[in-house]
Amino acid sequence: MTETSLLPKAARFDGVSFEDLVEEILDDAGLTK
Amino acid sequence: MREFTTVGIGGAAERLVFPRSVREIQEILASERAANREVRALGGGSNLLVSDGGVRGTVVCLKKNMGKVLFASGGTAVADAGVMLPRFAVLCALSALSGAEELGGIPGTVGGALTMNAGAYGRAIGDIVEWVEIVDPEGTLHRVAARDIRFSYRTAEYPVGGIIARAGFRLRPGHSDDAFSRMKTLNERRRASQPWGERTFGSTFRNPPGLERAAVLLERVGMKGAREGDAMFSEKHANFMINRGRAGASDILRLIARGREAVRKLADITLATEVKMWGSPMSEKGRFRGKTVGVFLGGESSEREVSLRTGGAAASALRRKGYPVVEIDIRGDWLSAIRKAEIDVAFIALHGRLGEDGCIQGALELARVPYTGSGVAASAVSMSKVLAKRVVAAVGVPCAPDTVFEGEALAAPAPPAFGFPLVVKPDREGSTVGVSVVRDLGGWAGAMAEAGRYDTRVLVEAYVPGREITVGIVNGRVLPAIEIVPKSASGLYDYHSKYTVGQTEYVIPVPMDRDILLRARSSLGRRLPPSRCAARQGWITGSTRQGTSSSWRRTRSRE
Numbered sequence: 001m002t003e004t005s006l007l008p009k010a011a012r013f014d015g016v017s018f019e020d021l022v023e024e025i026l027d028d029a030g031l032t033k
Numbered sequence: 034m035r036e037f038t039t040v041g042i043g044g045a046a047e048r049l050v051f052p053r054s055v056r057e058i059q060e061i062l063a064s065e066r067a068a069n070r071e072v073r074a075l076g077g078g079s080n081l082l083v084s085d086g087g088v089r090g091t092v093v094c095l096k097k098n099m100g101k102v103l104f105a106s107g108g109t110a111v112a113d114a115g116v117m118l119p120r121f122a123v124l125c126a127l128s129a130l131s132g133a134e135e136l137g138g139i140p141g142t143v144g145g146a147l148t149m150n151a152g153a154y155g156r157a158i159g160d161i162v163e164w165v166e167i168v169d170p171e172g173t174l175h176r177v178a179a180r181d182i183r184f185s186y187r188t189a190e191y192p193v194g195g196i197i198a199r200a201g202f203r204l205r206p207g208h209s210d211d212a213f214s215r216m217k218t219l220n221e222r223r224r225a226s227q228p229w230g231e232r233t234f235g236s237t238f239r240n241p242p243g244l245e246r247a248a249v250l251l252e253r254v255g256m257k258g259a260r261e262g263d264a265m266f267s268e269k270h271a272n273f274m275i276n277r278g279r280a281g282a283s284d285i286l287r288l289i290a291r292g293r294e295a296v297r298k299l300a301d302i303t304l305a306t307e308v309k310m311w312g313s314p315m316s317e318k319g320r321f322r323g324k325t326v327g328v329f330l331g332g333e334s335s336e337r338e339v340s341l342r343t344g345g346a347a348a349s350a351l352r353r354k355g356y357p358v359v360e361i362d363i364r365g366d367w368l369s370a371i372r373k374a375e376i377d378v379a380f381i382a383l384h385g386r387l388g389e390d391g392c393i394q395g396a397l398e399l400a401r402v403p404y405t406g407s408g409v410a411a412s413a414v415s416m417s418k419v420l421a422k423r424v425v426a427a428v429g430v431p432c433a434p435d436t437v438f439e440g441e442a443l444a445a446p447a448p449p450a451f452g453f454p455l456v457v458k459p460d461r462e463g464s465t466v467g468v469s470v471v472r473d474l475g476g477w478a479g480a481m482a483e484a485g486r487y488d489t490r491v492l493v494e495a496y497v498p499g500r501e502i503t504v505g506i507v508n509g510r511v512l513p514a515i516e517i518v519p520k521s522a523s524g525l526y527d528y529h530s531k532y533t534v535g536q537t538e539y540v541i542p543v544p545m546d547r548d549i550l551l552r553a554r555s556s557l558g559r560r561l562p563p564s565r566c567a568a569r570q571g572w573i574t575g576s577t578r579q580g581t582s583s584s585w586r587r588t589r590s591r592e
Contacts, residue, residue: 002343003346006515013541015307015310021507022354031398
């Protein structure tokens with residue numbers, strides 16, 4: 001997943017930058033999922 | 034940042050700079066890149082919601098000192114990125130030039146408008162721009178012709194990333210009086226239908242393409258006047274949100290979620306936000322701040338090169354956010370590398386086997402290190418096309434007929450009864466590695482041998498012609514759909530199409546019959562079991578651009 005990948009493209013359309021998207025994914029890190 | 038946004042909300046920026054020239058923008062970006070700091074461009078702050086916790090990195094404010102407009106003969110104008118659109122429209126009118134009148138009521142800057150192709154009353158800024166100058170993250174200036182920019186409704190895709198510094202416009206000769214008269218008429222219309230003099234960021238949601246306007250949908254679900262704290266949907270225009278005094282970003286986000294959910298229940302439409310958000314306001318923001326992040330990348334799968342790119346991009350993004358990051362290549366003595374790095378959390382950027390199939394997730398569960406993405410079971414199921422297909426079929430997603438070859442059956446395989454054309458896939462590979470479309474018996478043996486190089490189990494599916502759509506999910510949030518249009522002769526979205534710039538067209542929003550798209554999003558976004566992050570792709574079949582019928586063939590998911 002780079003800045004031009006599909007998920008960041010869709011997130012950008014929703015107003016979320018690549019950096020914020022990566023942080024959002026990190027924020028959801030956990031165990032026992 | 035509340036002083037720099039029209040809605041009057043936002044915590045502090047770590048750094049705020051005010052360049053006075055294009056040269057200074059170049060210098061700032063070069064120095065911030067060298068310091069590995071995240072940079073954001075700020076225009077009029079009119080379409081922006083900043084987190085209550087503020088933003089890390091450097092905010093480049095263009096409105097204060099980048100405000101020059103030059104007019105040349107022949108109806109051309111050059112405007113700095115920080116020029117406010119109302120001023121630009123007035124200066125054009127004074128110069129007896131027509132074409133910018135519709136932009137005169139938008140409280141944003143030239144740069145901000147170009148970023149999102151802002152517009153009003155049937156005119157967008159992309160209609161009149163001739164070229165745009167962009168400073169890339171390294172500090173290099175690029176001039177991009179309008180024909181190389183993909184403008185569509187409230188979006189603009191540039192071939193170069195960075196900060197817009199200046200733009201040239203082509204306008205029509207006209208009469209000042211006519212231009213001012215047109216602007217007056219439009220402003221009166223605007224004042225009659227939209228809140229005036231209020232603290233607002235403008236439209237909250239984009240209008241869904243081809244459907245009722247967002248304001249109409251929100252009004253139908255009773256959102257006019259709805260409140261969360263001091264955040265309120267305007268009683269004059271339901272798609273405008275107002276800060277009545279002390280609203281915070283969290284109030285705004287709660288109200289956005291309420292409006293979106295109400296519309297989804299009414300019309301099965303997920304509205305996309307038009308307002309940009311800074312500072313991860315959608316999640317439990319920055320809960321790993323100050324912790325050491327191990328970015329797991331590389332590995333030993335056939336997708337190693339892709340993983341290195343993913344991991345490199347994620348690591349750079351996290352560093353720009355201020356996180357201490359250690360990149361760990363998951364091959365060789367990687368366990369020792371993890372111990373030595375003393376990481377607090379793992380960002381998994383691995384592709385393919387051992388990275389996406391539950392193995393590394395299981396190791397991290399045992400080591401009690403929190404990790405990103407899906408858990409062990411979801412990862413294991415998703416990595417196997419055969420298993421994943423059985424799961425999605427069980428929840429009612431239409432799938433293509435298939436046959437699975439393994440063991441002795443793989444040694445001398447006979448084509449399945451459903452015949453040609455068909456698609457041959459190794460079961461547990463990604464990035465389309467080893468996948469072939471087989472048109473007739475002549476290609477059968479070669480395709481099976483190729484797939485067999487990568488896996489001992491091979492999935493053969495009936496070929497279903499159609500349009501390929503992907504739906505992304507982040508932390509349970511369904512993102513807008515994207516249509517994938519590969520330019521390869523075979524039409525297959527293969528490794529080359531995926532990872533070579535310019536080899537695939539990505540269409541967003543998807544031009545498609547509303548009912549079909551809703552079924553697609555519903556199938557891929559909601560009907561599958563709950564997941565954290567996924568890219569779910571499927572085909573819409575038997576459909577033209579207008580769409581007539583649909584069925585889904587799941588090609589890959591990583592939930």
